[in-house]
Amino acid sequence: MAIEAVRVKINQLKTEENELVHEIEGREKLIHDIKITNDELDRNLTTLRNKKGLLIVNLKNLEKRLADKDNELKNKYKVNKDHKQVTDELVGSQREDDSSYIDKLKLAQSDEHTLSAQHANTEQRLNNSQTQLKRLQAVLQEKEA
Incomplete structure (x- = not known):
């Protein structure tokens, strides 16, 4: 009778050990998956930082081009001040160009804000x-201890 009780207890302990081994293996797999996810997130974060940097460079280039166009417009307006009709045509076309640059600048700023939010x-x-x-x-260390 006592031997049978010991055998039952041994079987219970083996079953419990198998369950714990299975649980530990599942957690180890979950830890592995999380590490892979972390690596992917790190790569995505690096990509977002690179894109943000490129957008900032593009934004600065657009700002410089806009300033150059603005100076060019001012110079053209001053040079052609005495020729009203020619000046009006130049100003009209330049304003269309400036409007296009401003739209691009606003789009770049919007992209930068979107990337900043994605980055966060x-x-x-x-x-x-x-x-x-x-x-x-x-938890795994606690289970192993």
Whole structure:
């Protein structure tokens, strides 16, 4: 009778050990998946930072071009001040060009704001994943101890 009770207890312990091994394997896989996700988020964050940098450079180039066009317009207006009709035509076409540049500048600024928001969101997701990874590692260490 006592031997049978010991065998039952051994079987229970083996079953519990198998369940714990399965749980640990599942958590290890989850930790691995989170690490992969973190790597992907890091790559996405780097890509967003690069795109933001490019947008800033493009924005500065557009601002410079707009300033150059503005100076060019002022110079043309001054040079042709005595020729009203010619000046009016130049100003009209230049304003259309300036309007196009302003639209592009506003679009670039909008893109920059969008990328900044995406960047903040990606950083938050990365922080959340890292926090979850640390918790799971702590639980895993606790289970292994």
